[in-house]
Amino acid sequence: MVKAGRVLAAALLALIGTTGAAAQTGAATATAPATATRAAHTAVSTAVRVEAVRVEDVPGSWTGTWEAAPSGTAPALPGAAVRNVVHLSVGGQLLRIRLSNRLGTAPLTLGAVTVALRGAAGPDAVPGTMRTVTFGGAPTTVVPAGGDLVSDPAPLAVPAAADLLVTVHTPADGGPATYHRSALRTSYVASQGAGRAADEDGSAYTATTSHWYYVTGVDVLVTGGAGSVVAFGDSLTDGTGSTPDTDRRWPDRLAERLRPHRLGVLNAGIAGNRLLRDGTGPSALSRLDADALSRSGARVLIVFEGINDINGRPQANDVRDFEAAYRAIVSRAHALGIRVVGATLTPYGGHGAFTAAREDVRQRINAFIRTGGAFDAVADFDAAVRDPAQPRRIRPAYDPGDHLHFNDAGMRALADAIDLGVLR
Template sequence: MALYRFTRRSLFAATLALVLPLGFIGPVHAKTAQSQWVTVWSTAQMTPGADSALSPADATDATLRQTIRVAKGGDMIRLRLSNAMGTDPLSLRNVHVARTTIAGASTIDPATDHPVTFGGLSDIVIPAGADYISDPISITVADQSVLAISFHMPAGLPQQQTGHPGSRTTSWLVHGDHVSDAELPEAKKFDHWFTIAGLDIENGSARAALVAFGDSITDGYGIKPNSDSRWPDFLGRRMKDKRVSVLNAGIGGNRLLLDGLGPNAQARFDRDVLSQSGVRYVIVLEGVNDLGMLTRDGPVTQAAHDDLVARLKAAYLQMITKAHSHGLKIYGGTITPFMGMDYYHPDALNEADRQAVNSWIRTSGAFDAVIDFDAALRDPAQPNRLSPVYDSGDHLHPSSAGYQAMAEAVDLKLFEN
């Protein structure tokens, strides 16, 4: 009979052989007790409409390069890609990340070009409805710097695509695999994001994340592409001396109670807020589209108005409960004026609904604090309207000056670490 002598080392190796699957690659990054990942850029995922989706011909055997501005920097990042809305698997190959050299252009610094792997793989298939988080990538990123994310789509995108049409940021598409090209001069250009969902930094200049959760006012409707002049952008620059990254989870046309352009706010709260790494704070600015859509096609009864106000309050309470159960501070933003807006043509009853909701936000004590965007933007002479100084012209969306005023209305003491 053969005798076997097991040392601690050989016993450990034998145990690993039993529990690890064949083909296990091994850790690509040793996590220490001090490791802390914080999301420093993210965008809310939705299904692009017909006017913003990529055609099968465009998306097949093509390189897509997209740029993002990260709120805070560091030396180790990881990327999150999404097929959340897809009903079929998403195949990608040769994902790369690099620093850009010219704002608003496809040009990258080749010396900073890094391949991105996922469990050691450079070619990935993301299942329908899933997100993939990359292995850590060693690259130095400064606060407020711009990164380019490039990947090759060998077989196109799923029939139901995943992305963020309101990127207000230029992306580039060219056929073939050109992920490491210094520039893409012949590329097709458009202002939409696809598949990219988030970027985390480990032990960088952020210790916590703040999510700005809202509709088109948060998404930055009306700003010039590549100007980074949404109110969360202005707020992020105000936070330069704080170790908090500001994330934009706005979707144009979003509603609290019903799906519109993108999933309703309650349905996406877990993905767009709670799943962000290091999230500690959230500002909610939602509800104007619910108020406007109630009577867009015609008047409704007073009972319907009262019911809408009650259900909006209940929706806020659901998000507050979720945030508190995850240890987050949640701040309520008052709904800004929209009287005179042609699409919704609000009347006195809609304004009464807005006032009722805002009164509850201000006085109920349900939120941890209140950010009075209404007071910041309203016209003192006509409080049911945006101030002309802050009105983009459609009487709903703020101008660039209005977005800056919104950021100035946020008390930075709410984010003390």
């Protein structure tokens, strides 16, 4: 709850009661067609006044609604504005943005950050929804190398399943840019970004990118919300194999199933990530706090990671190392009151990295996940997607062609294999 006397220096809602009603309307229309949702967005914007006000009491709790875990760095884009397109799981009355220079090597100057509801397509914003994001009341800030930052609350009510535009202008070369490489989502870049972050018209955003730059999360203030579920894993969670620009990763499908229960879903997957060693992004053990346990409202962690350790170099083939890592994750989560669901590792027979010896390691790891007693519950992804005729392989209907990842149907099968009762 945002307590009495707190000043939201970035422009808060002038009429709190009206905004609460608008947020409820947005939540109710989350599953409506896109045209109805955009109409709801416009209706919400009419209840907002861009002015600083003193709020006695805004009820609710902060819940994570979207996440992208930092996976590496890319060359900086000095002078540019990047308009990141992100898809929310749950809606709320207010929002705040998480930004990162975690993997950077120099201080990062943020010249302007804005947020808006996305229009029908492309980089255009829904008219009237553009908001300036502030940090301690200021529209600019500097993020130290290795640092993460959470913004002030921004006065924008958002419905569930909304597309959001988070625009970041970096006026100078801040060194390597912390990013999420495999976004599976088209975002937009204005090469001459000064003064463009607040443009509702996206015509200046003439270039595209398949990465998310700097933005690592969105939190919403939810009345009656139940918290969030963190999906923690590698490319199988990050969405490799699913259709780009359609939000059909298994965490997206899980968010659809959980929407009536007002639970957010956070995708902390990194393609190429490993459980035991650094690889693409820090190892699961080293990034656990930043990408999962410290996220707003986190109540359940789903761990689906380990296949890259089996297949990587050097190969991990001692099952005891996996057991110790899983137990460490569970212990750290339990210390914060977070329950943990273990997901079995899925088949990959036919993939170039497959060997009988590695399959034996996978089977022994899965036996531990199922029966070792480390987890609060188990999601048997292996059983959900394996081919009954060839259990070392995934079903052909779920295979995008590489025999390891999952197409949209396979992603749905993974999400449907999770018992919602253990998440609520």
